[in-house]
Amino acid sequence: xxTIVPVQTPPGEYLVDITKQVREAVQQTGVQSGLCAxxxxxxxxxxxxxxxxxxxxxxxxxxxxxxxxxxRVDFRHQYDTPADAAGHIKATLVGHSVLLVIDHGDLLIxxxxxxxxxxxxxxxxxxxxxxxxxx
Numbered sequence: 192x193x194t195i196v197p198v199q200t201p202p203g204e205y206l207v208d209i210t211k212q213v214r215e216a217v218q219q220t221g222v223q224s225g226l227c228a229x230x231x232x233x234x235x236x237x238x239x240x241x242x243x244x245x246x247x248x249x250x251x252x253x254x255x256x257x258x259x260x261x262x263r264v265d266f267r268h269q270y271d272t273p274a275d276a277a278g279h280i281k282a283t284l285v286g287h288s289v290l291l292v293i294d295h296g297d298l299l300i301x302x303x304x305x306x307x308x309x310x311x312x313x314x315x316x317x318x319x320x321x322x323x324x325x326x
Contacts, residue, residue, distance in 0.1 A: 192220045192323040200313035204257065204281075206239075206249035207308040211317060213295050214298055216321040227291045227298060230320040235278030235312035237285035238319070241304035256281050256311075278311030293323065 194216035198207055217227050231238045241246045266276035288309070292299040300306075308319060 192222070192325075194219070194321040194323075196319040196321055198221045198310075198317040198319055200236075200306050200308075200315050202314045203310075204250060204253050204278075205310045205313060206243075207310065208243040208249075208305045209308045210243070210298075210300075210305045210318060213306050213319075213321055217293055217298060217323055218296060220325075221296070221325045222293055222323050222325045223296045224248070225293045225323060225325040227293050227321040228288060228320075228324070229291065229306060230322065231308065231317075232245035232287075232320060233282070233315075233317055235275055235282055235310075236315070236317055237287055237309040238289050239280040239285050239309060240289055240300065240302045240304050241307055243307060244303050249307060252307075253309075254314050256284070260284070275282075275312050281311045282309070 196212045213229055229238055260277050260280045262277045
């Protein structure tokens with residue numbers, strides 16, 4: 192049971208809350224108990240779990256990732272642009288997948304937790320793979 196969730200991102204670096212779309216994908220499978228793997232098949236994007244209750248939390252995360260990995264021209268790998276090279280490193284630091292428990296047909300996450308798609312080289316038409324495993 193694989194679902195592809197499309198994500199259209201604006202220019203720059205953003206965190207997009209995709210919790211609702213992933214929950215819908217899980218519910219459409221009818222699986223009541225199991226696992227949900229959320230995978231980002233892109234090298235300049237990632238996925239994380241954090242709070243989206245305060246709209247400034249994702250902004251702070253992006254700001255500090257920019258501080259840790261600034262866009263600069265002295266990257267060795269520059270097939271595309273310096274922003275693309277910085278995006279590769281940020282995506283590696285954040286990660287490309289999360290594994291969640293499904294219970295009673297829904298994601299078992301905390302009340303303040305959200306699935307945040309991390310765009311590090313937008314604008315792009317992205318996709319997220321949601322694999323539901325019953326059990």
